[in-house]
Amino acid sequence: MKFSPALLELIEALRCLPGVGPKSAQRMTLHLLEHNREGAEALARALTQAVEKVDHCQRCRNFTELDICEICADSRRDTSIICVVETPADVLAVEQSGSYRGLYFVLMGHLSPIDGIGPAEIGLDRFQQRVLDEGIEEVILATNPTVEGEATAWYLTDMLLPRGVRVSRIAHGVPLGGELEYVDGNTLAHAFSGRRAVEQG
Amino acid sequence: MKFSPALLELIEALRCLPGVGPKSAQRMTLHLLEHNREGAEALARALTQAVEKVDHCQRCRNFTELDICEICADSRRDTSIICVVETPADVLAVEQSGSYRGLYFVLMGHLSPIDGIGPAEIGLDRFQQRVLDEGIEEVILATNPTVEGEATAWYLTDMLLPRGVRVSRIAHGVPLGGELEYVDGNTLAHAFSGRRAVEQG
C-alpha cells in the first residue's frame, strides 16, 4: 500500500520548495487535505498568478509586475547612484533601513564559475552599459560579505573603476559570512554611511 | 517599497503550510520565481488535483481517490480484524512494517475536548456501527502513545468491550511520547506481535 497517485504527486511537487524534504512534504500534504483545503486552493492560485505576472524589471532586474518597477520609475529617487545587491530580499532590506534613496541593480545571484554563473548570467554586460549610458556617478556595492559576494564586488570594481565611475563598498556593520537580508535596518544604515571609496590597487 | 502584490500574495499563501513562517515563505517565493517556475506550476497543478480528487474512504476514512480504498476493497485482507490509527501516515507505516493483514479505521485525529473534537468528529459512532454490523472479532488500538492517543484508546475500549468485541492495544516498542509514523518497521512489527488483550477493569 502507498498513498494515492494524487497524494504522491503533491508530496513530490512540494519538494520544489527549498528546505522541504520527503517527510515534511508528506506532513504538509496530509495537513492541507485534512485541515486546510481552502488554503491549498489559494496557494495553487497564488503560484499560478505569480508565475504569470511577475517578471524582471527591464532596468534593475528586480521582480515586478510592471515593465519598469516602482523604484526605477520613481522620479524622487537619486538617479546618479546605483546600489548593486544580490537579491530582491536585499532591496527590501535596504529600503526598510531608510538609508538610501538611489537606484538599484539586482544581480539575482553572484558570480559562481563552478555553477556556470559568469558575468553575463548576472547581467553585468547590461549593467556596465547602463552605468555608462546614464552617466551614473557612483556605484555602491552591497553584495553579501561572503566569498562569492566579495569576488563579485571585486569583479565589478575592476570593470567600473577604469571607466571613471566612483565605486564604493558598504563596509561596517554587516557581519562577515552573514547575509544582507537578515541584517537589521540600523546596522544597514550604519553600513551605508560608513562606506569607503574603492581605490585602484 | 515592498514586494509586488502577486509576490506578497504567494508569500502569504505559502504560510498555510505547517512549519512555514514569514521568512521562509519569502525565501521559498523568491527561490521559485528565480530558479524553478516549472516547479511552481507543477505544484499549483498538484494542489488543485489533490483537492479535487482525494476524499475519505467511505469505510475506513483513509484518504483515497476511490469511493472505497484499495485496502478496504482487497479480498485478501483479513476482514475479521480492524486496526484503529490516527492518521493516513500511520496506515502507511503499519503497512510498510509488513506485520498486519487486517483492515483499518483512520480517526483523522484523536479525542481532544479542548479543541471541540469529540467521538463524532473522529467517526466513532460510525465505527461502532461498522464493528457490530460486520461482526468484527478484534479491534487493535494503534493510536499514538500520547496523552490524547491513550485517552482515545480508553474511550474505544469502553465503547467496544461491553459489546463483546475483543480489544487489544499495541504495546511494546513504540516509545512513549513518540509518534507512530516515525517508528521503524521492525519496532512496529514487534509492537503488533506483543499486543495484549485489554481486560475489563
Ligand SMILES: [Zn+2]
Ligand atoms: Zn527596476
Ligand SMILES: [Zn+2]
Ligand atoms: Zn478504506
